[in-house]
Amino acid sequence: MSTSAVRVRPSLGRARWIAAIVVFIVLAVIPLLLNDLTFFVQTVLAAVVVTGLSLFMGYAGQVSLGQSAFVAVGGLTVAALTVNLGLPPLLTLVLAPILGAAVAALIGWPLLRLRGHYLAFGTLAVLLIIQTVMATVPFLGGGIGIFGIPPLSIGPIVFSGQLPYAYLALAALAGAMAVAHNLVNSRFGRGIRALAGSESAAASSGVPVLRSKVVVFAVAGAFAGLAGGIGAFFTPFVSQDTYPPFTSFGYVIMAMVGGLGTLWGGVVGAVVLSLWLQLLSTLASLPGLPPTAGPILQYAGYGVVLVVFLLLLPRGIVPSVGDAVDRWATRRRLPPIPADEQEEERVDAR
Amino acid sequence: MQALLTYIISGLALAGSFALIGSGMVVVYRVTHVLNFAQGMLAVFGAMISYSLLGGMLPHGLAELVAVICCAVIGVAIGVIAIGKPGTPPMISLLITLGIGMIAQAVVIAIWGQDPVSPPGISGSIQILGVNLATQRLLVFLVALVTFALLSLFFARTDIGKALTAAAANPRAARLVGIHPLAMGLVAFAIAGALGGLAGVLIAPTTAVSVSSDLPLVLSGFAAAIFGGLRSPWMTFLGAVILGVVGQLVAAYGNGSYQTPIALLMMLVIMIVRAGRMATEEAK
Numbered sequence: 001m002s003t004s005a006v007r008v009r010p011s012l013g014r015a016r017w018i019a020a021i022v023v024f025i026v027l028a029v030i031p032l033l034l035n036d037l038t039f040f041v042q043t044v045l046a047a048v049v050v051t052g053l054s055l056f057m058g059y060a061g062q063v064s065l066g067q068s069a070f071v072a073v074g075g076l077t078v079a080a081l082t083v084n085l086g087l088p089p090l091l092t093l094v095l096a097p098i099l100g101a102a103v104a105a106l107i108g109w110p111l112l113r114l115r116g117h118y119l120a121f122g123t124l125a126v127l128l129i130i131q132t133v134m135a136t137v138p139f140l141g142g143g144i145g146i147f148g149i150p151p152l153s154i155g156p157i158v159f160s161g162q163l164p165y166a167y168l169a170l171a172a173l174a175g176a177m178a179v180a181h182n183l184v185n186s187r188f189g190r191g192i193r194a195l196a197g198s199e200s201a202a203a204s205s206g207v208p209v210l211r212s213k214v215v216v217f218a219v220a221g222a223f224a225g226l227a228g229g230i231g232a233f234f235t236p237f238v239s240q241d242t243y244p245p246f247t248s249f250g251y252v253i254m255a256m257v258g259g260l261g262t263l264w265g266g267v268v269g270a271v272v273l274s275l276w277l278q279l280l281s282t283l284a285s286l287p288g289l290p291p292t293a294g295p296i297l298q299y300a301g302y303g304v305v306l307v308v309f310l311l312l313l314p315r316g317i318v319p320s321v322g323d324a325v326d327r328w329a330t331r332r333r334l335p336p337i338p339a340d341e342q343e344e345e346r347v348d349a350r
Numbered sequence: 351m352q353a354l355l356t357y358i359i360s361g362l363a364l365a366g367s368f369a370l371i372g373s374g375m376v377v378v379y380r381v382t383h384v385l386n387f388a389q390g391m392l393a394v395f396g397a398m399i400s401y402s403l404l405g406g407m408l409p410h411g412l413a414e415l416v417a418v419i420c421c422a423v424i425g426v427a428i429g430v431i432a433i434g435k436p437g438t439p440p441m442i443s444l445l446i447t448l449g450i451g452m453i454a455q456a457v458v459i460a461i462w463g464q465d466p467v468s469p470p471g472i473s474g475s476i477q478i479l480g481v482n483l484a485t486q487r488l489l490v491f492l493v494a495l496v497t498f499a500l501l502s503l504f505f506a507r508t509d510i511g512k513a514l515t516a517a518a519a520n521p522r523a524a525r526l527v528g529i530h531p532l533a534m535g536l537v538a539f540a541i542a543g544a545l546g547g548l549a550g551v552l553i554a555p556t557t558a559v560s561v562s563s564d565l566p567l568v569l570s571g572f573a574a575a576i577f578g579g580l581r582s583p584w585m586t587f588l589g590a591v592i593l594g595v596v597g598q599l600v601a602a603y604g605n606g607s608y609q610t611p612i613a614l615l616m617m618l619v620i621m622i623v624r625a626g627r628m629a630t631e632e633a634k
Contacts, residue, residue, distance in 0.1 A: 063441060063444070063445070065448075110618075110622050111618070111622070113622055113625040114621055114622065114625050115625075116440065116441055116444075117385040117440070117441070117444055117580075118576075118621045118625070120385075120441075120444060121385075121569070121572050121617075121621075122617075122618055122621055124569070125569070125614040125615075125617060125618055126618075128569070128610065128611070128614055129611045129614055129615065132607060132608070132610060132611045133611075135607065136605070136607050136608070245565060249448060249452070252445065252448075253449075256445065292459050292460065292463060292464065295456075295459050295464065296456045296459050296460050297456070298456075299452045299453065299455040299456035299459065300452070300453055300456035302449070302452045303449040303450065303451070303452030303453035303454075303455075303456065304449070304453060305449075306445060306446070306448065306449030306452070307431060307446055307449035307450060307453070310438075310442050310445055310446050310449065311431075311435055311446070314442060
């Protein structure tokens with residue numbers, strides 16, 4: 001990286017901070033204007049999951065089709081421990097991301113030796129195994145599911161109604177993004193960015209490949225676990241059908257649409273895809289359409305977005321828009337960037 | 351003893367369908383290095399089309415043949431989208447086929463609905479070593495066996511089969527001798543479409559097929575193909591046999607609901623054990 005880029009960074013950084021704060025203020029106002037917050041909370045929680053998945057897919061260069069597995073771990077932590085063991089709700093919410101990370105690390109250690117298609121199917125297999133376990137082990141719902149999860153409470157304050165959970169979800173999103181930002185901009189982050197470029201080059205520079213991947217996978221697992229935990233309090237019901245593979249594929253689509261390995265990709269992808277699906281389900285409920293219109297439009301909506309984005313905008317919204325803005329800014333301020341530096345920026349997209 | 355034999359034979363019958371799905375994935379992977387996630391939907395299409403055609407339009411035999419040909423055409427369409435754009439990495443192609451699979455599900459629901467269908471097949475059953483087996487299931491196993499024999503002959507003996515293998519092994523060198531890798535890829539997708547359709551046509555009479563059969567079919571096919579490293583047809587067949595028989599034994603002597611997880615765990619273990627070898631193979 002040359003000095004010119006360093007010189008640009010401080011002002012850009014401040015602009016980004018301001019933009020981030022504005023976005024979160026807007027997000028914080030939205031719940032006050034809505035009657036039913038289910039869609040809002042689900043979208044924000046999806047953004048938390050996708051922030052982690054995007055980190056993993058972008059930097060480890062691998063696809064996880066089974067991210068719902070760790071959402072399920074978080075949901076089960078809250079549901080099983082509060083309902084079956086009577087633990088305090090706050091404690092289970094703290095445990096949700098911890099167990100999500102622990103399970104991800106435990107599974108990741110053998111699983112992340114796989115690459116590409118093998119890992120994609122391997123993670124999907126993990127999700128299906130967890131679903132079967134949920135359907136058969138009575139402590140985890142045993143096919144019926146776990147009902148009556150108590151509301152979250154901190155001391156005497158009880159989180160009743162939908163609004164507190166909307167803000168809890170937003171706080172989780174802010175936290176996840178802060179962790180992701182600091183992780184990428186640390187010494188460890190330089191290692192995983194090298195990993196995204198070339199695994200063998202990173203390995204020969206002393207980056208522990210498997211361990212780095214497991215750490216990123218565990219961080220993504222923690223985010224998913226946290227989202228699953230908050231989701232369980234919000235619903236308040238958990239069963240094996242709460243975490244279908246279809247939702248898991250949805251996370252991958254959101255990550256691809258938003259842009260892999262970018263801080264805002266998860267949020268943008270989750271919001272864009274959720275709004276798109278909401279639009280389709282509104283269309284499907286128009287009078288005169290057959291009852292199958294709902295599933296038809298949902299399946300087609302997911303599939304068309306995935307195919308169209310992969311073919312036309314494979315890097316996703318955030319990197320493409322970011323590049324356009326950068327090009328516009330540099331054309332005004334600086335001479336064109338030499339080719340080798342553009343190469344470095346492109347690394348983020350993989 | 352008799353009970354054990356029953357489970358083994360019904361496991362073998364099940365293996366035929368796993369093998370047919372897996373073979374389609376192997377053909378596409380061999381030639382294009384793309385894993386076709388929509389392979390399960392091809393089988394669903396095969397089942398649905400043959401169901402519609404057998405409902406009074408065409409006689410047995412012809413209806414199944416037309417269904418298989420339709421699936422080959424659908425296979426080519428999938429191929430055009432998945433690998434048609436030059437320079438699409440295999441991982442992106444996998445995700446594209448995932449998206450196509452979802453669109454295919456929408457199409458199937460729109461035309462046939464969400465209920466499982468079971469077109470008529472061969473009725474009756476046959477005694478094998480004192481075990482009663484539905485004739486249709488025996489047919490699935492035999493067709494799978496013949497298909498695999500033809501497939502390995504095709505790859506080893508015919509010009510186009512060799513061209514397919516060449517396009518897979520070294521696309522640049524293949525192009526130098528006049529083989530068009532994209533065309534070969536589309537041929538592979540057509541074969542995979544036909545194999546998927548064949549699987550659907552044969553499975554549906556004994557096991558009703560619906561849109562939601564997609565994921566179990568893809569996973570069982572993939573699990574079988576893993577045994578052959580996604581390349582070897584006969585190892586895929588062996589994998590299918592192991593999966594089928596072990597699955598039946600687990601269902602019989604253990605808990606029926608653990609049948610799928612056991613198959614998935616076997617798949618995971620085999621993948622991880624093979625991972626060392628695959629790393630050297632793929633690190634180019």
